[in-house]
Amino acid sequence: MTVNPAHTTLWPAPHASGAVDATVHVPGSKSVTNRALVLAALASEPGWLRRPLRSRDTLLMAEALRTMGVEIEEGVGPEGTGEFWRVIPAGLRGPATVDVGNAGTVMRFLPPVATLADGTVRFDGDPRSYERPLHGVIDALRALGARIDDDARGALPMTVHGGGALEGGPVEIDASSSSQFVSALLLSGPRFNQGVEVRHTGSALPSMPHIRMTVDMLRAVGAQVDTPESGGEPNVWRVTPGALLGRDLTIEPDLSNAQPFLAAALVTGGRVVIPDWPSRTTQPGDRLREIFTEMGGSCELTDYGLVFTGSGAVRGIDVDLGEVGELTPGIAAVAALADSPSTLRGVAHLRLHETDRLAALTKEINELGGDVTETADGLHIRPRRLHGGVFHTYEDHRMATAGAIIGLAVEGVQIENVATTAKTLPDFPDLWTGMLGA
Incomplete structure (x- = not known):
């Protein structure tokens, strides 16, 4: 069997040296x-x-x-x-x-x-x-x-x-x-x-x-x-x-795919602007404004788009994500970097997504030193000091972006098969490094 080189290549997740300040044009939904x-x-x-x-x-x-x-x-x-x-x-x-x-x-x-x-x-x-x-x-x-x-x-x-x-x-x-x-x-x-x-x-x-x-x-x-x-x-x-x-x-910008960039502002205490964020939408990603504000950020919706600013502190959250389950990997990554525990509920169905996302998040965050346990319908995350290591993606685009979020705050994180982000977010590595000014 021929092995796709992209599946074995490790991508060094960029580590943020300071607060992010960027405008990111997110592709369509x-x-x-x-x-x-x-x-x-x-x-x-x-x-x-x-x-x-x-x-x-x-x-x-x-x-x-x-x-x-x-x-x-x-x-x-x-x-x-x-x-x-x-x-x-x-x-x-x-x-x-x-x-x-x-x-x-x-x-x-x-x-x-x-x-x-x-x-x-x-x-x-x-x-x-x-x-x-x-x-x-x-x-x-x-x-x-x-x-x-x-x-x-x-x-x-x-x-x-x-x-x-x-x-x-x-x-x-x-x-x-x-x-x-x-x-x-x-x-x-x-x-x-x-x-x-x-x-x-x-x-x-x-x-x-x-x-x-x-x-x-x-x-x-x-x-x-x-x-x-x-x-x-x-x-x-x-x-x-x-x-x-x-x-x-x-086509509206994909608000769920804006998640890692908003998370970058939250995790680094920086500022990210997402142009063309709609004032009215049925996209689940719009809930990020509320969730990430509760986790320590603030946002303003302007005629140009969404301006999201991190406070420098990341708080844990107790939240039902049943209606917005696709946001779970990114929220779990932020929660692993928070200053207090988090409970993510209502997402038992994620076990049937691109991979079993609950098992995958638990395994990968814990292998970086985290403390995540599965519950019947979600995850309980207790923050611990994380260290570098390989973050496996299971050919799941949202696992890859979750690993990249952790890599902003933790040196030495390597993402396996970052190319899987092409499923919904083409050129993610370039968008990510561009956000960091690289």
């Missing part, structure tokens, strides 16, 4: 980009995505749609407007093979799309993708009339036998392991003959902001969506069948 690609592909007319994120996950999504017949043109707009993708919908078709990599959005959002294709669509991906839960989408699509071959695994690899249409209608699912199960069905719902009514029957739904993002984006392209927040039943979402409009959409 992965969550918004991939939802926008799906909606544009299902629309009745061409649409535009401006400033889309170009990362492994979004390029996998774009290529997957192309394999099913969607035309996506790439270009660069006038100065200051950045890149754009023009999405031209077409009749979805097979046979096609989709490489999902290890992207949850690709492996979950596209099987419903594939049911609308004329022909078979096979889904495959990285070895870790075989371990990630997909049963919610597979079982739901079968209940709605789709034919899927997965050898009864409830996981990849699998083949969807598209019939050019799907009847749709009411369906019950347990989405407690991933809110993406709900979003996946809602995104394609307008194209089902009867639309779709998704009823969640399990325990608490994680990452609710991502479902709200899906609903807002559906409504923006003309879909009619009834939700619990709009007076509907609890845990029930209904999408009416109908045509979707092409849109001219500018």
Whole structure:
């Protein structure tokens, strides 16, 4: 077997010699980009995505749609407007093979799309993708009339036998392991003959902001969506069948990917500006303003963007991250450098993400001298003096950025496979060293 050199290379995490003072332009949101690609592909007319994120996950999504017949043109707009993708919908078709990599959005959002294709669509991906839960989408699509071959695994690899249409209608699912199960069905719902009514029957739904993002984006392209927040039943979402409009959409910066840079200001007692931070957003990363303020910083939202300033002290926190679980690795890294203990709750579902993030954070921080214990639904972190060492990433982009945060305050931290950040944050090493003035 050939070993990817990037997986074995150790990246010396830069150590901050003083307070950070930088402006960091964070690339576009992965969550918004991939939802926008799906909606544009299902629309009745061409649409535009401006400033889309170009990362492994979004390029996998774009290529997957192309394999099913969607035309996506790439270009660069006038100065200051950045890149754009023009999405031209077409009749979805097979046979096609989709490489999902290890992207949850690709492996979950596209099987419903594939049911609308004329022909078979096979889904495959990285070895870790075989371990990630997909049963919610597979079982739901079968209940709605789709034919899927997965050898009864409830996981990849699998083949969807598209019939050019799907009847749709009411369906019950347990989405407690991933809110993406709900979003996946809602995104394609307008194209089902009867639309779709998704009823969640399990325990608490994680990452609710991502479902709200899906609903807002559906409504923006003309879909009619009834939700619990709009007076509907609890845990029930209904999408009416109908045509979707092409849109001219500018992608917001990825606020979750702004986390390590804001953490740098907090950890070093410095100042970081993130341009174009939206005043209203459904992105979970917006919670960072509240969480990192409680941990010792202060922020100001201006017309230019978010200005975040560290006080020089980092405080521990007791916080429920159930709705914003993707922020857990970065918060854990900051908590390991705090002056008091922290408890991170509500994130048992992180055991099913790119890696088992709770076990990985516990192991890696403790191997640098930390004191982290897993709880039933999170982590308890007691600050201790840390030392250098190798911080393994498990091919998980947020593990890599968590290690980089610790490296700011602890000399001698080496990040294994920092290239995994390309999943959602291309050029992270250059952005990081640039922030430090290197």
